[in-house]
Amino acid sequence: MHFSRFFAVLGIACAASFSAYAQTAKASLKDASGKDVGTVNLTQTPHGVLLKLSLKGIPAGEHAFHVHAVGKCEPPFASAGGHFNPGAKKHGMAAADGPHAGDMPNLYVPASGELVVEIANPAISLVKGQPNSVFDADGSAIIVHAGVDDYKTDPTGNAGDRIACAVIAE
Ligand SMILES: [Cu+2]
Numbered sequence: 001m002h003f004s005r006f007f008a009v010l011g012i013a014c015a016a017s018f019s020a021y022a023q024t025a026k027a028s029l030k031d032a033s034g035k036d037v038g039t040v041n042l043t044q045t046p047h048g049v050l051l052k053l054s055l056k057g058i059p060a061g062e063h064a065f066h067v068h069a070v071g072k073c074e075p076p077f078a079s080a081g082g083h084f085n086p087g088a089k090k091h092g093m094a095a096a097d098g099p100h101a102g103d104m105p106n107l108y109v110p111a112s113g114e115l116v117v118e119i120a121n122p123a124i125s126l127v128k129g130q131p132n133s134v135f136d137a138d139g140s141a142i143i144v145h146a147g148v149d150d151y152k153t154d155p156t157g158n159a160g161d162r163i164a165c166a167v168i169a170e
Pocket of ligand 1: 064065066067068083143145159
């Protein structure tokens with residue numbers, strides 16, 4: 001609300017200044033039993049959003065990692081809806097008319113179950129009022145899946161169960 005009014009007054013001059021609207025957000029990942037399994041720190045950049053993911057206690061192996069369309073995490077996390085997809089694209093970076101804005105590369109979790117990684121997602125925004133803002137009317141969530149995203153099966157990537165969920169919060 002505050003930012004949109006600010007933009008309305010200053011317009012393009014403000015948009016050119018990264019520091020004027022740098023924003024951050026945070027998401028706390030829980031598994032279906034409610035156990036804390038990591039955090040995601042999100043930072044707005046002029047080129048999309050940088051996500052810094054810190055996982056712990058996630059099963060070793062390859063896992064799909066997405067932004068989902070609804071900011072609600074009720075086990076088994078169907079509450080988070082489908083992939084965040086404001087552009088009405090097909091799923092996956094392998095799809096000619098893809099990907100969803102919420103599609104991101106798979107995670108490789110080592111035997112320790114701990115992983116720290118930074119991922120840039122140029123297709124989403126933290127800025128309210130933008131068409132690709134994760135802070136839309138129903139919010140957004142981050143999901144880690146049991147299986148791997150095949151980058152092409154529409155609309156899910158055939159990634160299996162949702163094993164962790166985090167509401168993206170300001
Ligand atoms: Cu997903």
